[in-house]
Amino acid sequence: MDEPILIIGAGMAGLFTALALGSRGHPVTILERDPPPPEGGADAAFEGWNRRGVGHLRHSHAFLARLRSIVVERHPALHQRLMDAGCQELTFASGLSPAAAARYRPEPGDETLTVLTSRRTTLELVLRQYVTELPGVTLRSGVNVAGLAGAMKNGVFVCEGLRLDDGEVLPGLVVDAAGRSSQSFDWLAEAGVVVPEEEEDAGILYYTRHYRLLPGQGEPERGAVPGAGDLGFIKYGVFPADNGCFSITLAVPEIEEALRKAVMHPETFDALCAQMPGIARWTDPARSEPVSKVFGMGDLRSRWRDMAPGDKPLALNLFPIGDGLVRTNPLYGRGCSFAAVTGELVAQTLEAERDPTARAVAFSQTLKAELRPYYEDMRTQDRAAIRRARHALNAAYRPGFKARLVKSFTDDAIAIAIRRDPALLREFMRGFHMLEDSRAWLKRPGNAVKVLGAWATPRAMKRQWYPAKLGPERVEMLTTVGVDPQEDPRRLGFA
Numbered sequence: 001m002d003e004p005i006l007i008i009g010a011g012m013a014g015l016f017t018a019l020a021l022g023s024r025g026h027p028v029t030i031l032e033r034d035p036p037p038p039e040g041g042a043d044a045a046f047e048g049w050n051r052r053g054v055g056h057l058r059h060s061h062a063f064l065a066r067l068r069s070i071v072v073e074r075h076p077a078l079h080q081r082l083m084d085a086g087c088q089e090l091t092f093a094s095g096l097s098p099a100a101a102a103r104y105r106p107e108p109g110d111e112t113l114t115v116l117t118s119r120r121t122t123l124e125l126v127l128r129q130y131v132t133e134l135p136g137v138t139l140r141s142g143v144n145v146a147g148l149a150g151a152m153k154n155g156v157f158v159c160e161g162l163r164l165d166d167g168e169v170l171p172g173l174v175v176d177a178a179g180r181s182s183q184s185f186d187w188l189a190e191a192g193v194v195v196p197e198e199e200e201d202a203g204i205l206y207y208t209r210h211y212r213l214l215p216g217q218g219e220p221e222r223g224a225v226p227g228a229g230d231l232g233f234i235k236y237g238v239f240p241a242d243n244g245c246f247s248i249t250l251a252v253p254e255i256e257e258a259l260r261k262a263v264m265h266p267e268t269f270d271a272l273c274a275q276m277p278g279i280a281r282w283t284d285p286a287r288s289e290p291v292s293k294v295f296g297m298g299d300l301r302s303r304w305r306d307m308a309p310g311d312k313p314l315a316l317n318l319f320p321i322g323d324g325l326v327r328t329n330p331l332y333g334r335g336c337s338f339a340a341v342t343g344e345l346v347a348q349t350l351e352a353e354r355d356p357t358a359r360a361v362a363f364s365q366t367l368k369a370e371l372r373p374y375y376e377d378m379r380t381q382d383r384a385a386i387r388r389a390r391h392a393l394n395a396a397y398r399p400g401f402k403a404r405l406v407k408s409f410t411d412d413a414i415a416i417a418i419r420r421d422p423a424l425l426r427e428f429m430r431g432f433h434m435l436e437d438s439r440a441w442l443k444r445p446g447n448a449v450k451v452l453g454a455w456a457t458p459r460a461m462k463r464q465w466y467p468a469k470l471g472p473e474r475v476e477m478l479t480t481v482g483v484d485p486q487e488d489p490r491r492l493g494f495a
Contacts, residue, residue, distance in 0.1 A: 002027060004172035005350075006162050008145050008184075010034075011054050012336045013322030014177035015127045017343035019075065022134035024347055029170065030131075030139040031162070037125050042085055042243055045121040046210075053181055056120070056330065058295050059208040060239035060249040062090075063116040063123065065433035067337040070344060071116070078130045085126050086242035087118040092429065096422060097224060099464065104422040113429050118242040119210070148174065148187045148318065157193050158356075159318040173317045175346060177339075182324030185305070193314050195305050200379070202300040202329035203386035204235070204251045207263045209270075210292040213244045217287045225277040229470040230385075232392045234259070234272070234477075235331065236470075238279050245291070248279055251331055253389035262483045269294050271481040276471040302379050303327040304372075306364070313360035319346055326371055328378045337434050341370055373437045392474055412462075413455035414442075420465045424450050 005021055007014045010032035018028050038048040051057045068089075071079045083089075092113035096104055116123075132139045149161040149169050161171040176184040185195050213219065219240060227238035235251040250272060252260050262268045270290070273283045282288060305325050307314055321342045328334060345366050353359040391397045399407070418425040427447055431438035441447055454462065471477060478485040 004029065005175065006031065006170055006172040007175045007177055009053065009177040009179060010128060010139055011177060011179055012124065013179065013339035013342065015124065015131050016340040017175050017177060017321065017346050018131045018137055020343040020347035022131060022137040023075065024351065025136065027136045031143045031145055032139060032141050033144050034141065036141045042119065042122040042125065045125045046119050049121055053179065056297050058120070058292065059206055059297055060237065060247040061120040061336065062239055062333045064333055064337045065113050065115065066435055067340040068114055068116040069112060070340050078127070081126050081130060082116065082123065085122055087116060087122060088240055088242065090115040090117060090240065092426065094222070097222065097419065100419060100422050100425065110426070112435065113426065113433060117240050119245060122242045148184065152191055156313060157188055157191050157315040159315060174319070176318065176320040176324060177322045179323040180327070182320060184318065184320050184324065188315060195307060195314055196309055197303060197305040199301055199303045201254065202302055202382045203389065204253055204300060204331065205260055206249055206251055206297040206300065206330065207269065208247050208249045208295045209266065209290055210245060210247045211283060211288040212291045213288050220281040223281065225468045225470060227278050229278055231471050232388050233474040236276055236279055238282050246282060248273055248283065255389050255393060258483050259478060262481065264294050264296055266290065266294055268481050272477070275477055275480060278470060300329055301327060302329060302375065302382060304375055308360050308364035311361050311364070313357055316356040316360055319363060321346065326375060328375055329382050332378050334374055334434065338371055342367065345370065373439065374434060377438045409455065413451050416462050416465045417451045417454035421450060
């Protein structure tokens with residue numbers, strides 16, 4: 001197929017789509033408004049790459065097994081380049097607690113549950129270099145797209161290419177990978193096409209700081225307290241990266257206004273980390289030193305846009321992808337995996353279908369089948385987290401029977417079962433890594449029996465499988481770091 005393909009944006013979605021298309025021999029032109037990366041390697045990219053179109057460029061990233069599998073299976077040379085650039089791989093076994101590790105028995109397929117980790121700038125730099133070396137792929141930096149070329153025909157917008165701000169018109173099929181700043185939906189609206197969408201707040205804000213291990217120091221061994229957890233009023237995670245670097249992300253509920261303001265101060269950020277055993281061993285000044293300011297990120301929303309409601313396409317020869325089409329809470333680390341999967345879906349759809357209408361319908365149907373379960377699962381978890389954050393600020397709150405039952409099933413059944421049974425954890429992680437529907441593992445009768453068995457086990461007999469204390473209670477932690485834990489209950493709607 002020799003039809004020209006134009007991709008707006010050279011972020012993860014654009015690059016993975018170009019990778020999928022270019023490796024199959026399609027002629028691709030990527031149009032990127034930001035400048036190219038600076039000369040040098042991974043550190044130069046992290047410190048100096050200006051990517052105003054990627055607000056989360058310097059936030060923590062971990063690349064799930066679904067993304068890694070695409071790289072390993074279809075692009076082994078790219079995988080080797082990532083390893084040569086200092087990226088790490090975290091295996092299923094390496095993520096087990098000491099108690100679970102003692103029960104672990106390797107099985108074929110465990111290698112597929114491997115996480116690829118690095119700074120976002122490192123992976124994007126290597127991916128960009130690799131993609132632009134593919135025959136037929138061209139990347140133009142510093143280019144601003146002014147609009148879609150095309151017209152309405154029988155109530156459907158037929159895209160014919162792109163108009164640039166200098167007046168140039170490029171013909172071709174268009175993939176919009178511009179992310180959150182995508183303008184395609186505005187351009188469609190101007191043409192008379194309104195794309196239906198679902199949207200709601202994720203309920204949190206992100207704060208990230210980067211660190212580097214000191215000379216002679218290594219990453220701490222896995223301990224009883226995990227490197228990621230949820231204290232209700234704050235979530236935390238450690239993200240090992242490349243070349244001795246790692247990052248810490250603290251996710252703070254929107255409702256925690258005082259904490260949100262204070263955490264932007266590096267000294268408060270580090271003081272919070274020091275109170276949580278799962279990350280204090282990483283940020284210990286004897287082990288590592290901070291190498292960045294605290295990066296904040298807000299406007300975290302879930303969004304699903306439907307380009308073919310009821311299997312009736314709203315536009316032809318136009319494929320919005322990435323955060324512009326489907327967007328979820330980055331807490332679950334699925335954004336880049338969504339991008340990689342969608343890029344493959346674009347390539348598969350274009351090769352399987354020649355008719356523009358058939359392409360639009362097939363892409364929409366496959367996208368829903370592949371991504372919708374994860375979107376709905378994450379949205380449900382976000383809603384529950386928002387409720388928990390509100391309850392944490394209300395001293396008078398007392399959970400009802402249903403709330404207590406749900407919490408017990410989560411804490412005393414599911415969590416206990418997967419902590420003490422590596423085989424069950426393996427099943428759970430397949431959903432987490434997008435290798436199957438994230439809800440499928442619990443629907444299997446054998447797994448459900450294990451979970452119910454854990455629930456029925458007296459608490460005293462499963463005491464060792466409850467998690468160690470993740471950190472202080474809210475009032476104690478906030479007071480220790482100098483944040484006023486008191487909130488006006490009237491503002492929160494409690495009185």
